[in-house]
Amino acid sequence: MILVDAKTEVKGFLRSRTSAKDGAAKGLVMSKNMEFDGCIERVSAAAAIRSKERGLSTVFAYFSPKNKVKMTVYGYPAYGHLILSEGNYTISGYRPITLHESGTRLVRQAADVFFRNGEVETWVFSWAKPKRASLDFVEPVACLRWRHAEELAGKSVLIVNWIRLTAFMSAARGLSTARERIAMFEQMNKRGCVTIGELLALPAVDAGLMLSQVAAELASGSIFCELEKVPLTKATVLTGAS
Structure with a gap:
């Protein structure tokens, strides 16, 4: 069993150990250290590591800004698809679950995915398309959709960008970004x-909080930028919704 703490080693900001309440009172500035090694607050994956459900060997532990909770999921395909759903504004939330194949001891990582139009799908993750045309599970599944690693081919840049963006939002949770939002849309x-660099250079804004607000607006579809082909940098150009 391998635990991957998805705290994200990227360029960004360091969340202070100061609480949100104390930070507001003391004028917390998140952007003093622009080289950071991830969010300090980690996810406890002890229960997942002790699980007797075999066939799911890698555990990813992370905070989901979309669901506003800490999560653990098994397997690279699940983590890749779910981290991309953080940036899919048609998805309102998701809930990781496990499914047991009927007649076998195989356990599948899955997730109930909730769309803003009211639809609900159960995604079942795997490395490749299942060899059998249909599989039955012990648990009732209404609208099943297989999501496999082959679908993630060529999306490594996009995945890394959303790992970074979710880290920005996670690190700023509980802190107000109202000032940064106003400043960003004034410029827009x-x-x-x-560009992101121009927003970070604005006076009287906190660069860390600004990165968090940029990430939140990208996740909601309020603004757009190229995330599939190039890594996120200060030169990344942000545009408004058309």
């Missing part, structure tokens, strides 16, 4: 587009 309304 005046110019139509702006």
Whole structure:
């Protein structure tokens, strides 16, 4: 069993150990250290590691901004698809579950995925398409959809970008980004587009909180940028919804 703590080693900001309440009172600044090694607060995956459900050997532990809870999921295919759902604004939330194949001891990582239009799908994750046309599970499944690793081919840049963006949102949770949001949309309304670097250079804004707000707006579909082909940098151009 391998535990991967998805705390994200990326360029960004360091969340202080100061609580959100104390930080507000003391004027917490998150952007003093722009080289960071991840969010300090970690997910406890002890229960997942002790699980007797075999066939799921890698555990990813992370905080989900979309669901506002800490999560653990088994397997690279599950983590890849679910981290991308953090940036899919048609998805309102998801709930990781496990399914047991009928007649076997095989356990599958799955997730109930909730869409904003009211639809619900159960995603079952695997490395490749199942060899059998249909599989039965002990648990009742209404709308099943297989999601496999082959679908993630060529999406490594997009996945890394959303790992970074979710880390930005996670590190700022509980802190107000109202000032940064106002400043960002003032620039967007005046110019139509702006780079991340220009937003970070604005006076009277916290760079760490600004990165979190940028990530939140990208996740909601309020703004857009190229995330599939190139890594996120200060030169990344943000545009408004058309």
